[in-house]
Amino acid sequence: MQEFLAHGYAATSMDRVARAAGVSKATIYSHFKDKADLFAAIMQQLAEHKFATVFDPRDRTALQGDPRATIRTLALKMCAQAECDTRFCEFMRLTIGESGRFPELAQPYVENVAKPFIAALTDYLADQNLFKDPEVAARTLMGAMVYFVTLQEILHGKDSLPLAAERMVEGLVDLILPPSRA
Amino acid sequence: MQEFLAHGYAATSMDRVARAAGVSKATIYSHFKDKADLFAAIMQQLAEHKFATVFDPRDRTALQGDPRATIRTLALKMCAQAECDTRFCEFMRLTIGESGRFPELAQPYVENVAKPFIAALTDYLADQNLFKDPEVAARTLMGAMVYFVTLQEILHGKDSLPLAAERMVEGLVDLILPPSRA
DNA sequence: GTCTATACATCGATAGAC
């Protein structure tokens, strides 16, 4: 996993994977059909386990109560994770970067991360009865934060396009959930 | 260019690049220091020339007049380009996918695409006097559309998370620029 | 400037011993 996250799929050699894992190449090939099979298994595991830190879709308590406070907390948590967890950024780079040649590899992210997140957020926003189209509102919230993190952290835009996470989050909450409507 | 877009950086061999270009490898190495140098030059060119199709920051006429109609047109143009221009998607995959190992490669996108786009949109939205924080509004608009395109086209989420582009755009305009405020 | 030919390393994957 650390080899693929550090060097990408094509630039990762099975020799280095074996050395990092402390086994021989033949041992790896006895467990996985080929390099692509190992890669898919690793990405699947990452999508299932790594993302529970920012948002566990089974944890319904994360999405209840005052919408402004709830969204603010959720958005700030996303920023904090992207800033700290470098593996998170590498996983996103890898998922997007290889999604052309490994379409089946994008699926774990879509199914295990994006889909449950959007669904839970849509349900929550629908309950607030503030939006004509709650799914579009959910996607807008998620998109604004994902693109913010992508630009600042993943694409190293922090220096060129500085914007404090707190201002982005506060401005987003004011934009989508103006105090007058809530 | 077509080789890097099709196979990514690491999986592209200089042999294939030379064959596709109709020259010998030695000729390429006489023009570029190494593979990374060639790659950087190609990505720079793509960032400068390819993106003028969806939005030319020098074209001020694209951002004027009724905000709802302007944003709607702009957002629909982004969707249309992502759906048709497969090279656009591959360029985004490559930029994000290699942004960890080639930090200098993300810069052409940030400087030539994201920064002028956000700046122009921020200025336009500021003129409308509808937003407390126009830059956050601009980033939210851009982020919502970029993430929508990323999920549907780049990560092949169309089947699993279907949502018509027209509904996303219309809902986004209603959310950010409600008819009552405009 | 552009070519052919090649140096030298490393690749993914497997055969066969233990």
Place this chain on the structure above:
DNA sequence: GTCTATCGATGTATAGAC
């Protein structure tokens, strides 16, 4: 099950002729 040893192919980069 795990190992060592090795296959054939392919990788980047360059030397030297034209």
